[in-house]
Amino acid sequence: MIAFLKTQISSSKVPKKIINEYLRNIILDTALQLFLKNGISKTSMESISKACNISDSTLYQHFPNKQKILNFYTSSRTIAPEKLLDRLSMHKGKDCLMELYRAVVESMHEVTRPGWKRNTMALLIHSSENTSELNFAKQQEIELSGKYIQVVESIFSNHREHLQNGLTPEMASIQLHILFYGCLSALLRDNENGEPFSDTEGVFTWYFRFTVKAWP
Numbered sequence: 763m764i765a766f767l768k769t770q771i772s773s774s775k776v777p778k779k780i781i782n783e784y785l786r787n788i789i790l791d792t793a794l795q796l797f798l799k800n801g802i803s804k805t806s807m808e809s810i811s812k813a814c815n816i817s818d819s820t821l822y823q824h825f826p827n828k829q830k831i832l833n834f835y836t837s838s839r840t841i842a843p844e845k846l847l848d849r850l851s852m853h854k855g856k857d858c859l860m861e862l863y864r865a866v867v868e869s870m871h872e873v874t875r876p877g878w879k880r881n882t883m884a885l886l887i888h889s890s891e892n893t894s895e896l897n898f899a900k901q902q903e904i905e906l907s908g909k910y911i912q913v914v915e916s917i918f919s920n921h922r923e924h925l926q927n928g929l930t931p932e933m934a935s936i937q938l939h940i941l942f943y944g945c946l947s948a949l950l951r952d953n954e955n956g957e958p959f960s961d962t963e964g965v966f967t968w969y970f971r972f973t974v975k976a977w978p
Contacts, residue, residue: 786824788814793831794881802828802893832899835882836906840869843909850917856924856974862917863970866942870962874949884950887943907943911935924974934973941969 792813796805807828811821825831841849846865853861873879886903889896918931925934945962971977 782824785814785816785820789816789821789824790831790834791878793825793828794835794878794885797885798881801891802832802889802896803891827895829895829898832895833902835878836886836899836902840872840879841865843906843913846910847913847916850913855921858917859921859924859970859974862914863966866938866966867963870942870945870949870966873946874962880950883946887947887950907939911939914938926973926975929973937973938969941965 789810793805793810796810796813800809805828807821808818810831811818814821825834849865850858850861873883885896886900912935915931915935918925918934922931925931945965949962967977
């Protein structure tokens with residue numbers, strides 16, 4: 763396929779932008795497979811280019827180092843916190859909390875179905891490898907999680923009249939965060955736990971029933 767693309771490039775039959783996007787996806791998929799198989803420290807940039815059947819210079823044009831590859835995974839795996847807030851802000855009252863429920867279930871489905879997003883989360887959560895690249899990616903994940911907690915807390919704060927008595931917005935947001943990552947960790951560790959979407963839908967239904975008054 764790479765050889766075919768090179769032929770297309772030379773003959774100008776395919777726009778360069780499309781070729782570059784395709785090559786980038788090949789690099790991302792291949793690099794992640796190598797990270798999971800061999801570890802990040804034992805995967806060199808040269809081994810990635812070789813596995814992709816491209817030159818080192820082509821690889822460096824897309825990603826100058828392994829950190830940039832990992833950064834792409836962590837920043838692109840799910841909806842950004844600010845976009846989540848925009849989505850939820852379009853709804854009022856309990857409809858907003860229903861939309862939060864749908865967003866949480868969709869997000870779990872997105873990161874647990876087969877593909878690079880699932881593999882990325884498996885790498886971040888279960889890898890015990892101690893490399894600067896992975897440690898930085900994990901720190902990014904921690905910071906991103908903090909932003910999600912803030913978004914959810916703000917939503918609960920704006921609709922605190924719907925929360926169960928004695929439950930604060932901060933407590934509810936942290937509990938949802940813990941539940942999300944607990945389910946995610948279990949699903950990534952054991953494929954026999956069941957089909958992710960249906961399993962987690964029931965778990966989050968249970969959470970919202972104990973968090974929100976008169977949850978359907």
